Amino acid sequence: MNDDDHDGGTAGDRLDPARLRELFLFESLTEEQLAEISALGRVQHRPSGSTVYVEGDPAECFFVLLAGSVALTRRVRGADVEVTRSDHRGAYAGATQAYAGDRMEQVYPNTMRALTDVSLFALPAQAFATAIRQWFPMAMHLLDGLFVAMRTNQTVIGERERLLALGSLTAGLTHELNNPAAAAVRATAVLRERISGMRQKLGMVADGRLDGAQLRRLVGLQEAAVQRAAKAPKRSALEASDAEDELTDWLDDHAVPEGWEIAPTLVAGGFDADGLAEVAAAVDAADLMPAVRWLAYTVETELLLGEIEDAVGRISGLVGAAKQYSQLDRAPHQTVDVHELLDATLAIFTGKIPAQVRVERDYDRSLPPVAAYAAELNxxxxxxxxxxxxxxxxxxxxxxxxxxxxRTGRLDDHLSVEIVDTGPGIPAEVRPRIFEPFFTTKPIGEGTGLGLDISYRIVVKKHGGDIRVESGPGRTTFRVLLPLTAG
Structure with missing residues (x-):
């Protein structure tokens, strides 16, 4: 670290080996090792309020506190959170992971600030790493094992987290696909029966008792029934019940048996008493029953076709959402409309959203597309x-x-995506830790504690953005910020 880095800190003399031995970190070193450490390090003095080093900067020095008081902070969701403070002589911080070399990014994991005037022993990171590797080979083996195990565990559990989320979403998606598929199968089976019935009723109507003019009028009524069914108004349950009672009475008055059975179909197709009067005027009284039933079959056929069309459309929409969500057929990094990604994710979640939860979309459609890893944002x-x-x-x-x-919007030069819930909120004492790996408030077996850690790394490390949280009783907001211009 340069002598004038961060608020004008100055380098002092070497620290005498005898004074080094007073520090618990160095008390077991040999005279030769103490002399080597003394020759490599320097004493630095920093005034109260100054910054010794900054989180994310290249880790150049290993610091040991000689006098005074310091605080270590972490940047969390755009705010500095104090993680520890100490006035203990011999406390250390800085390039503590220099021993790992190029196996991990060598940056300061936190920010150190002087709370009082402080004196520090600053040892270059490379010298610290060399001393650890050469003088404590057994400790290095242990550290290596812990380091590799930690990285392996985080990778394995991270993959498990993804698989669990994917399995849960897949179950919900399967359920959502099954509903319209079953509806289409049921409607197809009923449709086959109704078409068969139409053929029989047509034979009864046209067995020679109708002349050409009557048959043409009846076919015209059939076409009108199809149009009426397509434009049938949506009725409330009470309105539909009253309309069915009216048609049942009309059918009973005109000697059409079991009118209560076909009245709901005729009402759903938009028929009323005036419409049935037109049918009665088009055929003889003896042919009214087969003619009405023929038209009822026509209406039901149209309704079933509409049901099949709706079911197939829902299936197609869900498959499209799954394709958009997975991004399997697209480049990993691309220019995307964030709203399409959000809609695809919400569609995949349809089966998991409880009936008691209402989803509200508040999109700023004027936002431009952004360059992103779409599948990872999902x-x-x-x-x-x-x-x-x-x-x-x-x-x-x-x-x-x-x-x-x-909700989406713009915040300065970033695109903002907010996920807001009306849950109980995140306790203040928990909030600083929610992005830590393996930290979870869920019961054992229900959470890995990596969901937010993975999200943080995707947003911050991979997209150069930020993720923040505001929480209180009844409202929690997670805000994801993505740069509007590619970095």
Whole structure:
């Protein structure tokens, strides 16, 4: 570290080997080792309020506190959070992981600030790493094992987290696909029966008792029935019940048996008493029953076709959402519309969103596309939405339904995505730790503690953005910030 780095700190003399031995870190070293450390390091003095080093800067020095008091802070969601403070002589910080070499990025993991005038023994990171490797080979083996195990565990559990999320979403998606598929199968089976019935009723109507003019009028009524079914108004349950009673009475008055059975179909197709009067005027009284039933089959056929079309459309939409969510057929890094990614993720979540939760979309459609790793951003939305749903479900919806709000907007030169829930909030004492690997407030077996850690690394490390949280009782907001210009 340069002598004039950070608020004008100055380098002093070497620290006498005898004084070095007074520090617990060096008390077991040989005279030769103490002399070597003394020759490599320098004493630095920093005034109160000065910054010794900054989180994320290249880790150049290993610092040992000689006198005074310091605080270590971490940058979390755009705010500095104090993680520890010490006035203990011999406390150390800085390039503590220099021994790992190029196996990990050598940057300061936190920021050190002087709370009082302080004196520090500064040892160059490379010298510290060399001393650890040469003088403590057994400790190095242990550190290597711990380092590799930690990285391996984090990788394995991270993959497990992704698989668990994918399995949960897949189960929900399968359920959502099964509903319209089953509806289409059912409608197809009923449609086959109705078409068969139409053929029989047509034979009864046209067995020679109708002349050409009557048959043409009946076919015209059939076409009108198709148009009426397509434009049938949506009725409330009470309105539909009243309309069915009216048609049942009309059918009974005109000697059409079992009118109560076909009245619901005719009402759903937009028929009323005036419409049936037109049918009665088009055929003889003896042919009214088969003619009405023929038209009822026509209406039901149209309704079933509409049901099949709707079911197939839902299946197609879900498959499209799954394709958009997975991004399997696209380049990893691309220019994307964030709203398409959010909609795809919400569509995948359809089967997991409780009936008591209302989803609100508040999109700023004027936002431009951004360069991003789309599939990984979808994982971020998945983690945040899943946490929001879990938070709201934890209340049991005792007092009111839950609301999940997905909002986009612009914040300075960043695109902002907010995931807002109406859950109980995150306790203040927990909030500084939520992005730590393996930290979770869920019961054992229900969470790995890597969801937010993975999200943080995707947003901050991979996209150069930021992720922040604001929380209080009844409202928690996770805000993801993505640069509008590619970095």
């Amino acid at each position: 994982q971020v939305w998945t983690n945040l939405i899943d946490n929001a749903l879990g938070a709201m479900a934890s209340t049991g919806f005792d007092t009111s339904p839950g609301v999940l709000t997905v």
